[in-house]
Amino acid sequence: MKTSSIEEPHTMDTTTTVIGLHTSDDSGLVATPYPEPRLSWSLASERPGVLQHAYEIQVSADRSFDDPASSGEVESGLVTDHPWPAPPLRSREVRYWRARVRTDLGWTEWSGPAQVEAALLDEMDWTARPVHVPSDRGRTSPGPVPLLRREFDLPAEPVSARLYVTSLGVHRTAVNGRPVSDELLEPGWTSYPNRLLYATYDVTGLLVPGRNALAAAVGDGWYRGHLTWRKNRNVYGDTSALLAQLEVTLADGTTVTVATDDRWRGGYGDLLAADLYDGCERDLRHVPDGWQLPGFDDRGWEQAAALHLPTGLAQRAHPPVRVVQTIRPERRTLPDGTIALDAGENITGWLRFRADGPAGSTVTVRHAEVLDEDGRLLTSILRGARATDQYTLAGGTAELEPEFTFHGFRYAEIDASPGVTIEAIEVDVMASDLRRIGEFHCSDERVNTLYANVVRSQRGNFLAVPTDCPQRDERLGWTGDIMAFAPTACTNFDSRTFLDSWLTDLSIEQRPDGAVPLVIPDVDLGDLPPTELPFAGTAAGWGDAATVVPTALFDAYGRRSLLRRHYAAMRAWVEFTAGRLDKDGTWSGNAQLGDWLDPAAPPEHPERATTDSAYVATVFVANSARLLADAARELGHVEDADRYAALHRRTAEAAWRKWASHARTTQTGCALALQFGIAPTAERAAVSEDLAALVRANGGRIATGFLGTPFVLPALSDTGHVAEAYQLLLNTECPGWLYQVARGATTMWERWDAIRPDGTIDTEKAGTMLSFNHYAYGAVAAWLYQSVVGLRATAPGYRTVDIGPHPGGGLTSADASIVTPYGTAAVAWAISGNTLTVDISLPPGTTGRFSAPEGWRCPTGGGRLGSGRHQLTLHAGS
Known part of the structure; x- marks a missing residue:
């Protein structure tokens, strides 16, 4: 580690800029959990052929960088994952860092500074202890959601405040009645006995001099709510609890710490029950008005009881769950007065609406992915999940939405008491808020729909953990599903x-x-x-x-x-x-x-x-x-x-x-033999011919399950059988990807034949293991990026890429882009007559190699490409 910069260079690259400084923490929170965060950046330049040859990083206690710690000059072409070149951060410590790189023209200017603040990095930093409502402990069925609160005084203006907060269960926390964030179902689901995540929020703007209140509701969540089809409860513990530590620096230089302890008070309110599988029950007649605000009379509430500090406390480093989209559903009224809703797509989330009616009147919302033959919700495939939200009105108008739950659905029905009006219905779509980095489009709208279904299924199942499905009594982090889907997942988001x-x-x-x-x-x-x-x-x-x-x-x-x-x-x-x-x-x-x-x-x-x-x-x-x-x-x-x-x-x-001999008789057997390096080199051609013949003999219908599906299309196209790969992709008969599209799918199905050709649901054969939002078969999207468009990484992080499009299947155009660690890489091709035009864009710091598809001739030869934009014109013929 060096503590001073290298000598100032004599030559400068004024055409290239270092941008996008970030650490390995992607939480969006004010602090980082890493004492030595890994550092990354990107390059921006309109000059073609830019490559990074070396870098320097500086770390300083302030933005002036008067006496920084420095990495010195480090020879590297990588823009990601560089070591922290300074002493490790201490809890709560703030540092600034910046970077510059050396290209073929010399050193760039320094980037702008990026701030890093450490979270609580040691167990000894926690004075808070989890607190719970004693009367809630030991509950063995869904029941009232505990509320916890404490008031405190600030004798001067707050100038900085950090709230470190988590829960045993899932929490919604507010300061003076205002939510500390828009994040949902915090702290998510982890191996709770060994690892519990917390979040750090800047709540300075929520505090005032004088009296303040810190309050939270804590639902069962994964911690002690129903889990699996056995609907086990209290899997991790028999009580929910809040762990919160508020640290405030005042204008006069003093500090105030408010931590969860036995001085907190606990009670109950309108949330009569909240379960991830079953839904939420609210009675607005029991809302304790003002309980999140200073001055609320909580003398009738219980004294909170403290628990031991959990093992493995660490700040969350990944994005939170939040509402990522809002949809206005199609509404109609059934003959019995029920309001029937269609979101237009299969989603994960809930309904939000306005209800007006007399006190004691009720509103019930039920959810399902598909409708039965009578046009009503098909709920049998939800198994033990009730997926129902119930509300009792206090009289007058109320904005209604559930809490501490989520539903997988496209269709919903609202039943209300006589005299109740329902207006302003919206569907809130929930997901872990990952950044979208991949896009694909082609001239066949059926394939575009398939691709959109894959993206929607990933979004709906990436909720705190990568789940199998979001609707029935399961929603588990199945290892086989994400094994099959991981390369696609890492390209879409x-x-x-x-x-x-x-x-x-x-x-x-x-x-x-x-x-x-x-x-x-x-x-x-x-x-x-x-x-x-x-x-x-x-x-x-x-x-x-x-x-x-x-x-x-x-x-x-x-x-x-x-x-x-x-x-x-x-x-x-x-x-x-x-x-x-x-x-x-x-x-x-x-x-x-x-x-x-x-x-x-x-x-x-x-x-x-x-x-x-x-x-x-x-x-x-x-x-x-x-x-x-x-x-x-x-x-x-x-x-x-x-x-x-x-x-x-x-x-x-x-x-x-x-x-x-056996492997060569099935699509999965051949595909795995080719893609896993099982078939000897001398037999690969024959095995690939066998695979292509199997596809043709089966009329292009898919014949693979969860483990074979990710590999069958790559096995075909990588061995030159592009026509058979497209035959498999574009087949509209059952089973097949476009069969699902033709049946109106908006997400990927668990079973290839979940809906019969006549449109009826196959519950007789499939029983209740029938999900319409299962991403495993969506692994096909990786092939759309890598083979249809031909954008494939050949070095980690897309530092080098192969551009090898595979036109076919009647497609006349296709394009894709991926936001790589270096910037956006994009390929687009289009066929007009006997001409194939390929447009390529590579970000600074990367190189590519173009390979002409079979049957097309590139006069310029293609070959190696530097960063920047390229257009190649190819002609039909060898």
């Missing part, structure tokens, strides 16, 4: 910190032997419906999230620190699976979920796929060994890299010896 947090819980929940639970956070599933198979809590393809998700993050965002952080979990999983191999080198002795929901599997047994589950398990062992070897090589673990590369080779050879 900036999923870096969101999935990093989830992987942190995966490593915590990982068993001592390296087994990865089927869901993260880990909760007791019992027997898996509808199969009732006695799984030991892990399965091939599911546990492989431990290797696939970190790899996807590294490929998309180029942050080696992420790979390093999750390397131990990757290694433990591979060691676990290697230890399960039989003497012949295959994993054949365990029950598996296999190629789950293969369309040919018996509806009541979705694990009984056409591709042998033992083959699938074995090739996933090989693939994870290969991914681990690559990670080890990237991190400089040479012995591990060699060891796990050898494990990949041995396991691949064993799988091919045992199942070569």
